[in-house]
Amino acid sequence: MGVTERKERHKEDLKKDILTAAKELFTQKGYESTSIRAIAEKIEYSPATIYLYYKDKNEIVHALHQDGFRLLVSHFEVLNTVSNPFERLKAMGRAYIHFAMQNPDIYQLLFVMKEPLEHVANCFEDWHEGDRAFDILLKTVSECQGIGYFKGLDATMLSFSIWSTMHGMCTLRITGHLGHVAIARANQLDLDHLIGAAYETYVATLENLTT
Amino acid sequence: MGVTERKERHKEDLKKDILTAAKELFTQKGYESTSIRAIAEKIEYSPATIYLYYKDKNEIVHALHQDGFRLLVSHFEVLNTVSNPFERLKAMGRAYIHFAMQNPDIYQLLFVMKEPLEHVANCFEDWHEGDRAFDILLKTVSECQGIGYFKGLDATMLSFSIWSTMHGMCTLRITGHLGHVAIARANQLDLDHLIGAAYETYVATLENLTT
Amino acid sequence: MGVTERKERHKEDLKKDILTAAKELFTQKGYESTSIRAIAEKIEYSPATIYLYYKDKNEIVHALHQDGFRLLVSHFEVLNTVSNPFERLKAMGRAYIHFAMQNPDIYQLLFVMKEPLEHVANCFEDWHEGDRAFDILLKTVSECQGIGYFKGLDATMLSFSIWSTMHGMCTLRITGHLGHVAIARANQLDLDHLIGAAYETYVATLENLTT
């Protein structure tokens, strides 16, 4: 293992560090308000150094995008072990929400932000991953129908519907709009619990569709 | 493009023009990335002119916010004539989607953009309207339960769940993420139809909850 | 009295109002930080109206300058009735301080501000008044010597010296620098009293010069 390898390792580490710092800052301050300077400060390097690893701000977002999808899909892949498809579907929902709550910044990057600026083309590419995620959902829904759930419903439409519900819950939570309404009438301060409860209610509506 | 021509345009609508321009830009680029300069350019006035009509950037968002909610609530109020609560609920869903599709920019302003920092206080005020909208939904859901729907489910949770589904559908559509997935597999070019279809599927899931 | 006359009267009034407003604002905020808009607001006219009466901001300062000197000289002229020249000298000092304390803005305009911008030429003209004021002082000092005061001292030099003392007291007070030092060690909150006391001490030094 020569010096070269160690250097390579270090290089990879630093790239990761930049991403991590950027992710945190995006969450805290939002994309626009996050400056390269701030990222550099966080990792205790000079701004110029960032440019040795990423061409510009866009490329950082781009990288986060890819990582984000990879992470989400990995959350789903674990669930392949669940054999009952409806159980798997429920678990997927929970995993999705969990992912969104744990990585609100990334979530928004993937599903809320219109594809950042010049990188539309690249983003399309990234979205092959996004499609894969949807495929997993679709397949699971179909399998549910195979064991008697969701009779008479179109699998694709239902998948869209389910995804929408998940997405709606997550974004209303993340953007704080859920908080507004909830606080206004809330006997419930903990919004994460609230989301959990709402999700279980939603699952109940799906469950009742069997009969 | 000279001074004369510009003046010929109805100056009295300038305030509205500013709002319209701002609305479009906020949607396209986001709040932070929209500069007063850009708004001014769009309406072909000088930046300073904007300040004759609005104190600052926040006041513009504020105005759009208010207008937006007023419009949405007006969409709902028509539906008071529908006596059957479940029919009314379905109609509300359609009205909500219709509103979002017709005014994607406003929709995002109301339900996607994190409310601009300093005006949180004011925004809370604005959100009394938002709360009202939610109240209407909640009341309708309760009435549905009164005639046998949604047995055993918590009205508030279900309302959140329904709102989330609607919101998810609308935002996935507006931000173009629905398009990505759909186009990838689409035998279906018209996304608005797709949304309609997905909505009907969702309604079907709700309908089946009776039994 | 025709309409013309009344109009003329009104016109004069308004010019004065503008000056008064400007004067107050200059005092409160300083010259640079006082905007035409602010002046206009204070007199409840539109900014454009100001320009009907004064060509620009400089002309306003110019007018205040002239008024200021006229006012100061008028303060002095009253004292002609005091026959004893030393008494008159002492009274002049008090009048000078009084003037400065009552009109700190004007005082600074006359004696601190380097002549504003383009109006140097005009200001020189204005200073004929300033010279007159100094002449009055010089004449008084000479008369004092006539009755035995200030033996062996050059009248002009002494006059400068006296003026400097007065000016120094006034400006240290006005700019707040006296306050700094005084507060630091003061058992004396009222700076105007302090200035009075310092003046009396100074007078005492002059008085003792007789013998």
Next chain:
Amino acid sequence: MGVTERKERHKEDLKKDILTAAKELFTQKGYESTSIRAIAEKIEYSPATIYLYYKDKNEIVHALHQDGFRLLVSHFEVLNTVSNPFERLKAMGRAYIHFAMQNPDIYQLLFVMKEPLEHVANCFEDWHEGDRAFDILLKTVSECQGIGYFKGLDATMLSFSIWSTMHGMCTLRITGHLGHVAIARANQLDLDHLIGAAYETYVATLENLTT
């Protein structure tokens, strides 16, 4: 040796250059009217560069302030060697005037400019130095009384009075007001001599207080 040191030197030089440019502009145009742009232009750098060396405009004034007081106090400290307090007092006066004449811009910064608003707190700090300077004067006056001068006069009041005279002379000279009057009647072109003469006259008045 080489590069590093030279760079460091250059950096220090630039900081000084900025201060020098700022000092001149502040004096010429006043604090408010001096823009960062103007300073940048004067040193032939871009405005943004200024911000690499000073956080903002206030920090520049702050730095000038500190430097200024340090310089003034250093002028005074030399005089500790003069054992006769009255001689020392006279020397202090000359030193003060000398300082003001050599550094009119700094002098104004320290004693004429109302301290820039937000930095009052910091300025107070700076003024510990100013207080020290006054303390030195006060102590000297007291010592003079100890050897028979200024009988029956309050030391603090007399100190204020003396400071005022010095300050008045200096500012009338610096702002050009002395010139106005002097030139008008001058058999005396050299204002610095005039100030010297006026000072000696003043000293004479103090001297005569003994008897």
Next chain:
DNA sequence: AATGAATGAGGATTCATTCAT
């Protein structure tokens, strides 16, 4: 590989001033 220095472009605002009405 890393960075200190530098900058051009652009951010929100403010203001003196003009001009048609």
Next chain:
DNA sequence: TATGAATGAATCCTCATTCAT
């Protein structure tokens, strides 16, 4: 006479980016 509307130029300041070292 008075002003509403408009603007160019200026304010301070921030930031992504480059480049010589």
